[in-house]
Amino acid sequence: MWNEPYLETCCRSALHRLTLVGAIGRPDGLKDGPCLERLQGLGLARLRSDGRFEITEAGTARHGAEILKRRSAA
Structure with a gap:
């Protein structure tokens, strides 16, 4: 189940730029x-x-899960 706040496209882009x-x-x-x-x-x-x-660190994990579409190791 998805339990994280939705990130608008602009915020996902800003998160990616941070990486x-x-x-x-x-x-x-x-x-x-x-x-x-x-x-x-x-x-x-x-x-x-x-x-x-x-x-x-949380941002890096969210970037991996939402932008790079990597699954969490947990």
């Missing part, structure tokens, strides 16, 4: 800022002290 930028992170204030804030609220991203967003 692409890696350790550099995404700066705050870009067009996908509202999605990054929503991802942060869901625990899938975090805002670092330098003002850049990075993906969390």
Whole structure:
């Protein structure tokens, strides 16, 4: 059963971009800022002290399950 909040297409794209930028992170204030804030609220991203967003462990797992269509090892 699906028990995770639905991610809009724009938020899925923002989550994917977080994986692409890696350790550099995404700066705050870009067009996908509202999605990054929503991802942060869901625990899938975090805002670092330098003002850049990075993906969390939960975000990496969600990206694998929803975007890459990988099943959880659990």
